[in-house]
Amino acid sequence: WHWGGCSDNIDFGRLFGREFVDSGEKGRDLRFLMNLHNNEAGRTTVFSEMRQECKCHGMSGSCTVRTCWMRLPTLRAVGDVLRDRFDGASRVLYGNRGNNPHKPPSPHDLVYFEKSPNFCTYSGRLGTAGTAGRSCNSSSPALDGCELLCCGRGHRTRTQRVTERCNCTFHWCCHVSCRNCTHTRVLHECL
Numbered sequence: 001w002h003w004g005g006c007s008d009n010i011d012f013g014r015l016f017g018r019e020f021v022d023s024g025e026k027g028r029d030l031r032f033l034m035n036l037h038n039n040e041a042g043r044t045t046v047f048s049e050m051r052q053e054c055k056c057h058g059m060s061g062s063c064t065v066r067t068c069w070m071r072l073p074t075l076r077a078v079g080d081v082l083r084d085r086f087d088g089a090s091r092v093l094y095g096n097r098g099n100n101p102h103k104p105p106s107p108h109d110l111v112y113f114e115k116s117p118n119f120c121t122y123s124g125r126l127g128t129a130g131t132a133g134r135s136c137n138s139s140s141p142a143l144d145g146c147e148l149l150c151c152g153r154g155h156r157t158r159t160q161r162v163t164e165r166c167n168c169t170f171h172w173c174c175h176v177s178c179r180n181c182t183h184t185r186v187l188h189e190c191l
């Protein structure tokens, strides 16, 4: 196989992105450094998710000759990786070098310095809606579970009657008839 076509010009994109995005960052404080770091981590992610793409040539795709080029990842792929990094972001603090018990963040890691607001309760000042009234899953141990989502405040349970079409049959020709099935659904809501 041989290189051909046009690989996406990641080097240019990276340079352009640096000038375009980083030039908007002002100041010389921790927020400035954090933003520069996270901007670069994002560009590094795009770079490291680049994939080789190939096309076969030859008699009915026999692949006697293959042309390959490097292609940008999809926005979804970049988003998924960054979302994982977001979950594992490191908190950075001002401190004396050499006196740091944590390992420093790598160029791939996302960093933050302010503690996250508590999304459990309503706060007009922070713009958080709180989780009261949110529907939750009583059997899930994950974030959608009542235990975590309701922040330990507990939840109320109510039942709702729902009517749905069921047992649909097709009649020749051409209509569908259905029965109405009523069942009760159990809903959990955070207090």
Ligand SMILES: *[C@@H]1O[C@H](CO)[C@@H](O)[C@H](O)[C@H]1NC(C)=O
Pocket: 137, 138, 139, 140, 141
């Ligand atoms: C609730 O959580 C359980 C366990 O994670 C899962 O199997 C179930 O599908 C969830 N139910 C709903 C309605 O999401």
Ligand SMILES: *[C@@H]1O[C@H](CO)[C@@H](O)[C@H](O)[C@H]1NC(C)=O
Pocket: 166, 167, 179, 180, 181
């Ligand atoms: C749906 O159809 C099946 C088979 O015809 C029947 O046994 C069942 O009772 C029907 N269910 C309802 C709710 O009508």
Ligand SMILES: *[C@@H]1O[C@H](CO)[C@@H](O)[C@H](O)[C@H]1NC(C)=O
Pocket: 178, 179, 180
């Ligand atoms: C099912 O419900 C709809 C709307 O409530 C009604 O128009 C329809 O006649 C019902 N069908 C049957 C088979 O009972």
